[in-house]
Amino acid sequence: MSQKEVIVVGGGLAGIRAALSLGQRGLKVSLLEKRAFLGGRAYSFQEKKTGSIVDNGQHLLMGAYSETLNLLQDLGSLDKIKPQDSLHVPYQSPKGQADLRAANLPHPLGLAWGFLSFPALKAKDKWKIAKLMRWIQKKAAKFPPRAHDKISVKRMLLESQQTERAIKVFWEPFTLATLNEKIETASSHRLIQTLQASLLKSKEASQLIFAGEGLSEVFGKPAEDILKKMGTKLFFQEQIKSLQKQKDQWEVQSQSGKKLLAPYLVLAIPPTSLVKVLEASSWQDPTLLEKLKKFKSSPILSINLWYKKLPDTKKFSALLDSPLQWVFTKAKVLHQSGRPYLSLVISADSDLTQKNKNWLVAMAQKELEKFFPQLKDIPLEHSQVIKEWEATYSGSTGLLSEAIPFQLAQGLFITGDWMHPDFPGTLESAVAMGQKTAELILKERDSSTEHT
Incomplete structure (x- = not known):
């Protein structure tokens, strides 16, 4: 058996990145995937009735996603994404709209001006946000990560005397969007790290990036084509x-x-799946199993609505004073065939995710009519609800104390977004951890070769 052979289990972005990096360095890779396609929790499909391209959940990238952008370059998919010129987040409330828009100025002046001119916040709100941002940028690093990890985002916000409006308009939507966790339970360490790597780093890092095609066209399908050309054995x-x-x-x-x-062997699968595999295996580590069982999942709920016609809506908006958190006008996001529709996103709400489709669609219609009254007179022709119960791992407090090594034994590795010590369960975390695992394998391979 050649020392150049490796098995990767799991065809999500971590598995794709690991397999691709190892194959590029001459290793013979076999990849097992439980579904009929690659991409993991980032995939798309054509909705049968309307012909529309539908993502299993709306994913936004950021300019800070350097590892993801490297992967997209390797996949030949950079032309399939659409970055903003600078950070711009439209907000919508029943009373009207307001835009958080960074000015075309050197960083951080552009972002500062965006907050100063943001009409949804008052002067005191902005001052409190700026003060906490300054602390995160200049002083947070003086404290050990585990100290922050024990503190929830809400506790950090209250201790820094953030106003109720600042929490509602900025901190809560940002935490839900990036950590997929409510502020009451989200780790302040992961929020701090996310802010330092994005909004507080540079103009480019804070840009939002949209996938201009379905997620499978951006990730899964090109990955399958390239891996096959490299000689990777794919077992679907x-x-x-x-x-x-x-x-x-x-x-x-x-x-x-x-x-x-x-x-x-690389196990690029979620903790819940990993527990089942290890419990059924002859090789076991009781301490590892105990730690893995402490990882929980957080859901993302998508409600897609096809109206007879759509009002003139923005590409996307954050919704205030509503259980709906975001609305995307998919025809303005995707270069797609099929009928245009609105995609509504709700993160980290297990109670709503448990509701049945009819209830959710009726609720979504009623809520949307508060923001877009003209929809009251437009018939709804089709609807779809997508529930991703395990959309991400739960970025709650205390996980740093459950840190798990990438290498479990000689030749045995695990990887995934949930392995990242600092960032939440994003596409970037998955890709970065897949790359790190590949580098560890290559290092071990090179070391064993030197001693033979």
Whole structure:
């Protein structure tokens, strides 16, 4: 068995990045994916009735996503994304609209001007936000990460005397959008790290980036094409059942009975799936299992509505004073065929996600009519509800104390967005962790080669 062989289990972005990086360095990769396509929790499909391209959930990238942008370059997908010129977030309330728009000035002056001229906040709100931002930028690093990780975002906001309006208009939407966690439970460490890497870093890092095509066209399909050209063996609809050590090799058995053997094994699957695999395997680590079981998931709910015609809406808006958090006019986001529609996004709300489709659609219509009264007179012709119960891991407090190593044993590695020590469960975290795992394998491979 060649030391150049590796098995990657999981075809999400972490698995794609790991497989691609290892293949680029000459390793022979076999990739198992339980579904019929790559992309993990970032995929799209054509809705049958309308012909519209629908993402399983709306994903926004940021200019700070350097690893994701590197992956997109490797996939030849950079022309499929559309970055903003500078940060611009439209807000909509039943009383009207307000835009948070960074000015075309050197950073951070452009962002500062955007907040100063933001009509949804009063002077005191802006002052409190600026004061906390300044502390995060200049002084937060003086405290150990675990100290911040024990404190919720809400506690940090209250201790810094943020106003109720500042929390409602800025901090809460930003936390939900980036961490997919409510401020009451979200780790302040992960919010601080996210702000330092994006809004507080540079004009380019704070830009929002839209996928101009369906997520499968941006990630999954080009990844499949490139991996095949590299000689990667792709096994679709093959879910891992168990693993075991065979001398200096790792054997993987799938639910269908397929067995693969290689000196290196990467498990690029979520903690819940990893627990099931390890509990069914001869190789186990009780301490690891105990830590893995502490990771929870957070949902994202998408409600897609096709009206007979659409009013003139912005590309996207943050919605205030509503259970709906964001609305996207998909015809202005995607270069797509099919009928235009509105996509509504609700993050980290398990109670709403449990509601049935009819209730959710009726609620969404009623809420939208508060923001766009003209919709009252326009018939709704089709609707769709997508529930991603495990959209991301829950970025709650205390997870840093449950840190898990990438390498579990010789030749055995785990990876995924949930492994990132600083950032939430984003596309960027998944790609970055996949790359880090690939680098660790290459280092071990090179080290073993030197000693043979």
